[in-house]
Amino acid sequence: MKISFPKSSSFLRFWMSQTASTMAYQMLVVAIGWQVYDLTQSAFMLGMVGLVQFVPQLLLTLIVGHVADQYDRRRIVLLCQWLKTAMAAILAIGSLTGTLTVEIIFICACLIGGARAFELPSMQALLPKLVEPSMLARAMASAAGGREFAIIIGPALGGLIYALGSDIVYMTGAALFLAAGFLVLIIRLPFHTQRREKPTLQSLLGGVNFIRSKKVVLGAISMDLFSVLLGGATALLPIYARDILQTGPWGLGLLRTAPAIGALAMSVYLAKRPLASRVGHVMFAAVAGFGLATIVFGISRWFPLSLLALIVLGAMDMVSVVIRQTLVQLETPDEMRGRVSAVNAIFIGASNQLGEFESGVTAAWFGTVPAVVIGGIGTLLVVVAWMRLFPDLFRRDALLHEQPRVTSAVPEKSRSIPSAAP
Known part of the structure; x- marks a missing residue:
């Protein structure tokens, strides 16, 4: 590749x-x-x-x-x-x-x-x-x-x-x-004079306020947060390797590597064939695929099928990641990208860390297999709910909007204030 x-x-x-x-x-x-x-x-x-x-x-x-x-x-x-x-x-x-x-x-x-x-x-x-x-x-x-x-x-x-x-x-x-x-x-970057501002509560919260004002960005970030939070099963892989699939340490290593293999393969494909249309539908389909792959992995007792499910899971997650990150960067003015990226990073970190915690808690309550299956079903429910909550994201056709926003239109005195939603 x-x-x-x-x-x-x-x-x-x-x-x-x-x-x-x-x-x-x-x-x-x-x-x-x-x-x-x-x-x-x-x-x-x-x-x-x-x-x-x-x-x-x-x-x-x-x-x-x-x-x-x-x-x-x-x-x-x-x-x-x-x-x-x-x-x-x-x-x-x-x-x-x-x-x-x-x-x-x-x-x-x-x-x-x-x-x-x-x-x-x-x-x-x-x-x-x-x-x-x-x-x-x-x-x-x-x-x-x-x-x-x-x-x-x-x-x-x-x-x-x-x-x-x-x-x-x-x-x-x-x-x-x-x-x-x-x-x-x-x-090398084009020469740009950066106008520095004193940190204020308004400027520090600029990324949060901007995301709240941009429904497409909020929908993309929050759908990824809740899908990974509910569907993540990586914390339970040692239990699957030892007690359910009975493979031992070598099997655990392969299970942990499988999602990354799927993600790498999908990233290579998307680099050669970038998405040009119906990106909203593709993103929702990818998250739904992530949920379905989680369910298959949860109920599988056959190691090759479990491995394949994790590879598909990683590939579907990569589709969602590329679309989400691209939309976030294209929809955000350059002077806001640092603050928005920081909020996006904490969403990603929270989904991974809290997802492992959620998997452990539900596994303690319901058992390992039910916990993973419930998580996959929860991801599918998130997809259905987000179609209704964020219809503009679902109907989004191209990553690059037909009428790109001109960042210089943001008033000089309000560069820390998010622009109004289109």
Whole structure:
């Protein structure tokens, strides 16, 4: 498979930077998780690793969006990569000298989470400046393909290198973070004088208010939130691998990789054949497919069928992701993209984190298989409800609106105030 890139050297640097950073992060996740469990023998402490990375993103949501809209996004990403490089270096030195403790790991993980909180909205807001609006959907698919490639390769590579020593994993991650920062630094952008504003409650809430005013954007983000929240079953994969499909650790690895394989394959397809029409219908169909694949996985007792269901699930999710992210970027003025991307990022993080919590709670109440099936049915109900709540999203034909909004029409004195809905 070959990912089709828009013809832009700046986009290629963006893609390489994002892929390198994601791969480094995935490698560190493997090493940190293994070391924390090795030091504590506690599943609870493993869960705390994810929590200490998510909390900074939650607490900094409004601030990071404002920063991404007021300062050079390339420099923000560069500083984030430098901070992650420093944290990876500290972990490497601690591992090499035998002085690494759980407390140090948690502090480094928290700072890495804080860096990602600033990095992700800045990267998302940077992408639309690198390609023409008509090419944005293809660029989104290519960027998503790079992320999925890194998500597939990163953990496996981290696990292999860990056999040579945890310090080697951290040093490799530090080198990749450093390279990712350099690639972002050399991205070329048109000269633009950025007008900085003092942070006010109105400007900090600009992303939230803008999303509320744009029904298409609100519908796309919220449908993804609730579908993943209800339909996500990844937290229960260890139970399926051991008790239901009876495959063991090797089966769990394949089950965890399957959604990413489906997502990568779909991103390659969408990069070559970007969606041109009836995108609303396609998005709703993809979310419905996600729900149906979840139900099939829930009731399956045959490992190949379960694997296929997860591959389809990942592919359907990728269709929804590309359409949602493209619509969000095209519907948002450049001066608002950082704040809107920050809110979008917290929606995504909440759906993944809370989705795992929801799966665990419903599994405790009803059993593992009923919990997954109920989640899939809930996703289908969300699709039906959102057709009625957001008819404009369902009827949306093209990603790029027939009459593109002119961002310069936003009054200079009210750049932090969301424009009225069309």
